[in-house]
Amino acid sequence: MAQVVFSSVGKDFGRDAVLRDVEFEVPAGRFVALIGPSGCGKSTLLRMIAGLEHIDYGEIYIDGNAVNDLAPKDRDVAMVFQNYALYPHMTVAENMLFTLRMARRTRAESNDRMWEAARILGLEDLLDRYPRHLSGGQRQRVAMGRAIVRNPKVFLFDEPLSNLDAKLRVQMRAEIKRLHQRLGATMIFVTHDQVEAMTMAEQVIILREGRIEQVGTPLELYDRPANVFVAGFIGSPAMNLMGGTFERARGQLCFNPQSGSPIPIPPGALPGADKTIPGQKCLLGIRPEHITLPGSGPDSEDGEPFGEIPVDVVLVEVTGLDTHIVASAPSGEITILIRGRFDTVAGDRLQFRLNFSLAHVFDAETGERMG
Amino acid sequence: MTTLPLPAQKQLPRRNRKKTSAFYFVTVYGGVLLLLFLVLFPFYWMVTASIKNFREISIERTLIPREVTPKNYIDLFEQTSILWHLFNTAWISCFVTLVTVILASMSAYVLTRFLTPAAEWVARISLYAYMVPSIVLIIPFYIGLRMAGLVNTHAGLILSYLSFTLPLGIWMMRACFQTIPKTMEEAAVVDGANRFEAFFLIALPQALPGVVSTSIFVFILCWGEYLYPVVLINSDKLRTITITLDALTGGGQNIKFGLLMAASTVATVPILLIFLVLQKHLVRGFAAGGYE
Numbered sequence: 026m027a028q029v030v031f032s033s034v035g036k037d038f039g040r041d042a043v044l045r046d047v048e049f050e051v052p053a054g055r056f057v058a059l060i061g062p063s064g065c066g067k068s069t070l071l072r073m074i075a076g077l078e079h080i081d082y083g084e085i086y087i088d089g090n091a092v093n094d095l096a097p098k099d100r101d102v103a104m105v106f107q108n109y110a111l112y113p114h115m116t117v118a119e120n121m122l123f124t125l126r127m128a129r130r131t132r133a134e135s136n137d138r139m140w141e142a143a144r145i146l147g148l149e150d151l152l153d154r155y156p157r158h159l160s161g162g163q164r165q166r167v168a169m170g171r172a173i174v175r176n177p178k179v180f181l182f183d184e185p186l187s188n189l190d191a192k193l194r195v196q197m198r199a200e201i202k203r204l205h206q207r208l209g210a211t212m213i214f215v216t217h218d219q220v221e222a223m224t225m226a227e228q229v230i231i232l233r234e235g236r237i238e239q240v241g242t243p244l245e246l247y248d249r250p251a252n253v254f255v256a257g258f259i260g261s262p263a264m265n266l267m268g269g270t271f272e273r274a275r276g277q278l279c280f281n282p283q284s285g286s287p288i289p290i291p292p293g294a295l296p297g298a299d300k301t302i303p304g305q306k307c308l309l310g311i312r313p314e315h316i317t318l319p320g321s322g323p324d325s326e327d328g329e330p331f332g333e334i335p336v337d338v339v340l341v342e343v344t345g346l347d348t349h350i351v352a353s354a355p356s357g358e359i360t361i362l363i364r365g366r367f368d369t370v371a372g373d374r375l376q377f378r379l380n381f382s383l384a385h386v387f388d389a390e391t392g393e394r395m396g
Numbered sequence: 397m398t399t400l401p402l403p404a405q406k407q408l409p410r411r412n413r414k415k416t417s418a419f420y421f422v423t424v425y426g427g428v429l430l431l432l433f434l435v436l437f438p439f440y441w442m443v444t445a446s447i448k449n450f451r452e453i454s455i456e457r458t459l460i461p462r463e464v465t466p467k468n469y470i471d472l473f474e475q476t477s478i479l480w481h482l483f484n485t486a487w488i489s490c491f492v493t494l495v496t497v498i499l500a501s502m503s504a505y506v507l508t509r510f511l512t513p514a515a516e517w518v519a520r521i522s523l524y525a526y527m528v529p530s531i532v533l534i535i536p537f538y539i540g541l542r543m544a545g546l547v548n549t550h551a552g553l554i555l556s557y558l559s560f561t562l563p564l565g566i567w568m569m570r571a572c573f574q575t576i577p578k579t580m581e582e583a584a585v586v587d588g589a590n591r592f593e594a595f596f597l598i599a600l601p602q603a604l605p606g607v608v609s610t611s612i613f614v615f616i617l618c619w620g621e622y623l624y625p626v627v628l629i630n631s632d633k634l635r636t637i638t639i640t641l642d643a644l645t646g647g648g649q650n651i652k653f654g655l656l657m658a659a660s661t662v663a664t665v666p667i668l669l670i671f672l673v674l675q676k677h678l679v680r681g682f683a684a685g686g687y688e
Contacts, residue, residue, distance in 0.1 A: 075586050098588040110583035114601040123597075127588030171587070 026210055027088035027101075027178035028053045029074060034083035036069055036235075043069050044235040047083070051213060051228070056205045058226035059215045062258075066235040067215045071181050074213065075104050088178055098127065103172035104181040108188065109164045111156040111171075118143075118152040121170045128175070135174075142170045145207070146200075162193045169204065182214040186221060198225055219259050223247070231255055249385075253392035256310045256385060262349055265316070267309045267356035268389060271298045280309055285355020290381045291331045297386030297396030307395070310385035313349070313362035319378045332379040336361075338369050352377075442664070445657035453653045468654035469662075477632060478640055478659055485636040486666065488550055489618035492557045496614045497607055500565030501573075505595055507566070508573040509581070519570050526563035530623045533559065538627060548630050556624045561614045568613065572606025573599065608677035612670065619667060637663045 029051040036044040044066045051057045059067040072078040074085060076097030084091050092100050103124070111120050121142060125135035143149050146166045156164055165185060172180055182201070186194045202225050205212050216222050222229050223243040231238040231246065231254075239251040250256035256264045269282040271290075278298055279287035290298060301307055319333050336352035336359065343349075348367040351360050352375070361377060369375065386395045445453050446468050448461045472478055507515040537556050538547065546552030580602070581594040589597065600607070622638040629635055641663065644656040671678070 077582050097585045102586065104586045106579050106583055108579060110579040112580060112598055124587035127593065
């Protein structure tokens, strides 16, 4: 169990900067997910911790020691690769014993550790098989077994679930989480799947184009995204973003979309809107589940309900658990998520209410959160 | 939209299939039989001629020997030093194969894992080097080896063989290492291995089919090499098998066919045995993408 610290770390590939001034801290024993779109530098970051990529500038500390100049074998980290990287000419047992063989451990100690790892991961019956005789899930488990036999300071996972089918992915997600609870080790998990990051990690780091966009717990990222990128990246279906301005008319704060009539906002519901200056272009962010059916919530002084908008249904997607409605609103196309079943078809005209107290305001130019 | 009636739709492919399979059978099997005949008949003639007497070979020209005689083999072992020449050929071929495989696999590994922009050029140059005909290099080689005092020595012969086996070996092993994913060695490095351990314990075992096919190719090249030994070796004790065979043709004037075919059979047997033993690995080495 060890703390991992990144101090102004950067990396260039030729003229292209892959990582720029990356700074974060992973407390000891924490499960952290590094997430971002393809090519954002998350795998490079992980490989830098493992010692597989050179650190061009800045420092990485593991357990308080700078590891920039340490060989991978001296960093005491274990890594699970995307394609598992099992040694095909070795049995499952030999795959797991390899790292202990390299560490010149005694045969008795190595065997004890290997059996312990096999027991934790349910691999006892597969020890004499070769990787080509294993299913995807079993290979994944062997890759994890190879990591845990060493009892390393830090576990690194490089998109380990991306090669599995959807059902197995959910199962392995739970297994990795259980493994973390059992071992209590520091784990850094790279993924491009925000559901994986949200469900597994205690802390999520979002990267874009080599820069950290936000660090926080999954719910912090979901409830208070720092910018438009995080807002759009976290959550599925993605957050609706509507361009417009905030205006105050007769003491009543309204959201004035690019087209369509102003939408009144309940007093004090949207603190971010108060920080805007009249005429400033903004993005109103509202998650699909925060657009609800009318009939509840406060009304304005003249009896008009707050935040109600007319929409034309374009597309209906039914998952069984909930209903996703893609609809055309005055401010553009929006997605609405309704828990349970909802009977509607394309072409219907419906009224929905925007729940402003759960909405977000972003500066349209900088993309930064306001309030 | 009109649709074809169902029976017509069903009949059409069936009739086509019948025609295709008859055509397929005749062309493929006929072709294979013709090829087999072209390849195997000279072998048949070689082996049968080696156990026929002079009359049957040169005058009666029988296809199937009427009388089987070991005389050609007895004469061969009594009149020539073929066993000694066979031993020379075997040890030189084995040594060159071993050195080539060790050096070529290490070079090819480096060419595929490091120095990426330059590596492509080095690999190409090695292929070009292999493509240069031996006849072009033989004079400079002779002069160089004479200056080094290595003419008429096995050391000189081995060096000259390496000039064409190494480029071929590097090219073949490079193609092999290119199919082995780098991540396995990275996993080994994270697991505590150094570069040498990652190469010897992880990359090389996976390249085994490639190592076997490279070894066989190199061995056959050395076994059948004629030009270098004929130019560089002049003492009978140091000769290789190809020179023995050449000597038995008597310069084309007085060809002792019985003896020559017996010697050819003796020279072919080791190669055949090696093929039989390593056949499985050779096929795996040829199969692209055979590595997991």
